[in-house]
Amino acid sequence: MMTPDRWVVLITGLLLVAFIIWFFWLKRSKGVRASDMSGGYQEAMILVKGGYTPDTIIVRRDKPVRLNFRREETASCSDKVVFEHFNKSAELPTGELVAVELMPREAGEFSFACPMGMLRGRLIVE
Template sequence: MKVIRMAKLIVLGGALILIGLICWWFFGHHVQQTGRATRTKTGQEATVVVNGGYSPATIVLKKGIPAKVNFEMHDSTACLSHVVVEQLGIDKDLTKQPVTTITVPTDQAKEFNYACGMNMFHGKIIVK
């Protein structure tokens, strides 16, 4: 009887810890990096590394300077195999090449949200 009771307590404790971790993963406040574009001869470029998410998740671009954002694929997860920027009508398959480039209009200050193909991982491109 004592062994069964102890086993139930261990299973209950493990389940509560697992529920807590799941809640933290989906609802917790996670600090996200913000990246800035670097100047090139023809404009500005920023790189987002795709590896279990987007790093940095937020990119800041300067208004009025032609811009490209490179998505560098390091993860073969099905969810992260596509990047979707709905406002620009972009849905790119990231698995076809190691780096996929998208052009972002910078003629006006604006924010563009992007996500993985399953809308589970998110990022933002800010033009200011």
């Protein structure tokens, strides 16, 4: 038979696990629309610090995209970003601005992440 204190510990643990699952895998942000810049690029600035901010970028298809990453941490997981669908990746040295250029040809939702998949973002192509 479980005592009341064990029930409290069990319920608290289950709630913590549910929160972690939601925070890392299920949380969705509305997204930020990339800005139209001279030169025809759609551009967005992404801060890398404990995650990608913003983590959802909205762009139009058939128009070049330039995502400017600035890494403000030294965690080894965040030292690279991978765009699997576009077959692109980039090293992200701490404190430097790194531009990743893509040409989205089809509408859809495409993920980008660190090599371990702990930091994740989305590129929504309309």
